[in-house]
Each structure stands twice: as structure tokens, then as C-alpha cells.
Amino acid sequence: MKTAIIVPARYASSRYPGKPLAELRLPDGSRKSLIRMSWEAACRVPGVDGVFVATDDDRIKDAAEGFGADVIMTDSACENGTARCADALARAGIAPEIVVNLQGDAPLTPPDFVSALIEVLRADPEVQVATPILKCDRAKYDGLIADRKNGLVGATTAVPDHHGDALYFSKEVIPWLPADVAASDDIPVFHHVGVYAYRPAALAAYQGWRVSQLEVLEGLEQLRFLANGMKVRCVEVAGQGRQFWELNNPGDVARIEAALEAG
Template identity: 65%
Template sequence: MKTVILIPARYASSRYPGKPLVGLRGPDGVTKSLIQRSWEAAMQARGIDAVHVVTDDERIREASEAFGASVIMTSDQCENGTMRCADAVTRAGLDADLIVNLQGDAPLTPPWFVEALVDAMHDAPDFQCATPVIRCDAHTVDHFRADRHAGRVGGTTAVFGRDMRALYFSKEVIPYTPENHELPIPVFHHVGIYAYRPSALAAYQGWQAGPLERNEGLEQLRFLENGVPMACVEVEARGRVFWELNNPVDVARIEEALARMG
């Protein structure tokens, strides 16, 4: 199964303009851009045939090519990462059985997250798309709640059925749990990676954003609102923390995590 990783990145983020080029200091004292660290994370996954940065911005293209990445330029009208991946597949004529969207703000993505996702799609040919989820501990749930109480958009949570089909994704902490350190019902952090069949990406391009997607600002809800099931693949952290870079305050958190990783 030919598998390609695409890393969508845009400069004009409403919450954090220029985010892909923000510097992140590593444990060796070297500062690299967010997009480079996300690309390096993608390159660690096994069984991947190609990795491309996909963007509409020349500054990101130049920075990415400078550290050795392949770049596919896309339309500046792409409204989210999934649409940018679909546009890249069309423009570049990519020949792949599976496209993985590893978002450009996820430099802490462990390679086994991507590998588990690819394996799950290989084993379940009926699923058109899939995404990883990770079981939260009490500390992570408290972190999510603190972000929401401070008015920040933090991590996304997911709920799914016994068949692992996603029921809903939200920027709120779902399902409801009392605010203490006992979690009677597991809370799952949605990891911002997706795997799609080419046919799913092609269909996505023809749909308009629905009310749930517009309200949450979560692109994956477009699949659910159009009746396309998304598999949730549970992965394990193995002692690693996983934060996306959503807000300027996350820079210090990610640098701290990089330092712990060594």
C-alpha cells in the first residue's frame, strides 16, 4: 500500500500568524522552525513512501526547501488542512493508496502514531478515513480545562462507539466528567493526524462545511456530517507527551517536552 505523508502549513493563521516559522529550541540548543520539526517527526515513521510539505506561502516553501523538504504548492483558498491535502493530491497528481495528513503544528508526533494509523487502515479496508486518539490522564484533562477556563483553544477530545467509529469531536472536554482526579469514563485526546483513502479526499472537496464543523472549527466533522465513518485508533504515549502548537504559550511547553525527549 503506497503511503504518502502530507504536512499542510499556512502562514496566515488567525490565532497565530506565521506559526510554521516560529523557532523551537531543542535539547541541543539548536533552534529549528515548527515546520522543520514537524517534517522531522514525519520522516521518522516507517513504511512511508514520500513526505511533502503542502502550502500556499512562498516563505514556508523557501524555508522548507532550505532544510531539504519536498514542497507542493496549493491554492490560497484551501480552508483547512484536509482541503489543502486534497488540493495537493490533485495538483501534483499524487499516486498513493493512502494519504496521511500530519499537521504542521505537531512536532511531538511519535512515529508509532503514524504507523498504527497506517496499519489500522490496511486492516480495515471499509474505513475511508481514520485518526488516532490517546487516553488522557488526570493531568492532561486538567490542562485542557485550564486552557478552556482561560479562553484558549487547547486540545480536542473524541468520543467513539464500541466499533471505534467516531461519534463526535470537540474542543470542549467530552464526555462530561466531574472536576476531580477520578475519571470514571475515559477521556480521549484526539491526535491531529488523519489517514484518508484518495476517494474520501475527493469527496471532501465537494462538500460544504456543516453547522457542527463551523461551530467547533474541526475539519474532521465534515466527514461525520456527511455520513462517512471515521475510525478512531487508540495509540499509547509510551511516556511521551503530545502537545500541538496552538497558541504562543505552547512554545515553552513544546520546548520543555523536546528537552525531556533529549
């Protein structure tokens, strides 16, 4: 197995308990659970050898097996999706060259975003972790700012260096912009799309590190890599007019349904 996608899902979300089983309305009026839509998004990625749902909850396990997913039961102590992917890899006894974490709250993730990460790891053996970033257009930037003004914590922003490696990730909208730049059409803010590709060695290292203070403060698992000196390659992808909202808060259901309706 060269490439595997793992879809981590937990029931006990602090901001949205039971989130993976939340149902979204599709354009045809039918409804599907968030975990099913995320699994289907993973299945659309070409050239992948296996797709697995990783969870510690029997309700999610039963739902996922009901729509045909392969499920790996993981430790309930896994504190985030990266840790759950590492645990799933060890428990399943599989040894892919590349592991993709397509989080169970990201059903709008296009296959080409995931393919771009896989291609970067295949092309450069020095890259241990890769994740997509998307330059904000006006609508996205204004939405991020509005959320923060309303006290909502959701989408993440990323600041890459000149080589494409992450300097930092934050739940705040960074970098801070002067008023004239914030009002321009060229907004130098990158939305971080919550998908990761790792080499198994990076996952093993992650499991051996203690939880970092930045990771706790921001609630962002990828900061453990940066805190321990491991680079995270930011791969810029093209939005092509598509909106990418993860389901972080109950109010995001309407945003995702609107994006699905818009096609």
C-alpha cells in the same frame, strides 16, 4: 506510491500568524522551525514512499526547500489541512493508496501513531478515514481543563463508539464528567491527536461537500466527514508517558519545548 505523508502548512493562522516558521528551542540549545520539526517527524515514519510539505506561501516554500523538503504549492483558498491535502494530491499528480495528513503544528507526533493509522487502513478496506486518540492521564486532563478555564482554545477531545468510530470531536472537554469521576485515576476522556490517514476517495468526497455548520462552530475540519455520514475510525494509541501538545497558541511553545527537554 502506496503511502504518502503530506504536511499542510499555512502562514495566515488567525490565532498564531506565521506559526509554521516559529522557532523552537531544542534541548541542545539549537533552534528549529515548527515546519521543519513536523517534516522531520513525518520522515521518521517507516515504510512511507514520499513526504511532502503543502503550502500556499512562498516564505514557507523557501524555508522547507531550504531544509530539503519536497514542496507542493496549493490553492490559497484551501480552508484547512484536509482540503490542502486533497488539493496537493491533485496538483502533484500522485496516486497513493493511503494519504497521511501530519499537520505542520504537531512536531511531537511519534512515528508509531502514524504507523497505527496506516495499519488500520491496510487491514480494513471499509475504513476511509482514521485518526489517533489518546486516553488522558491526570496531567493531560488537568491541562485541558485549565486551558478552558483560562479561555484558551487548543487541544481537541474525541468520543468514540463501541466500534471505535467517532461520535463527535470538540474543542470542549467531552464527555462532561461528574466530580467523582473527574477526580479519579481512570479518566474516560480521549485527547484527539491531529493526524489523519485517508483513502484518496475520502479526500475527493470531502472536496465535494459544502462546509458544515459544526465544522465552522468548532473549527474542526474532521466534522465535515461526520456531518456527511462518513465514519472516522478512532485508533487508540499508547502515550507511554509522553505529552502531545500541538502548537495552537503562542503559549504552547513553552509546553512543546518542555516536552522536548523531557525526552
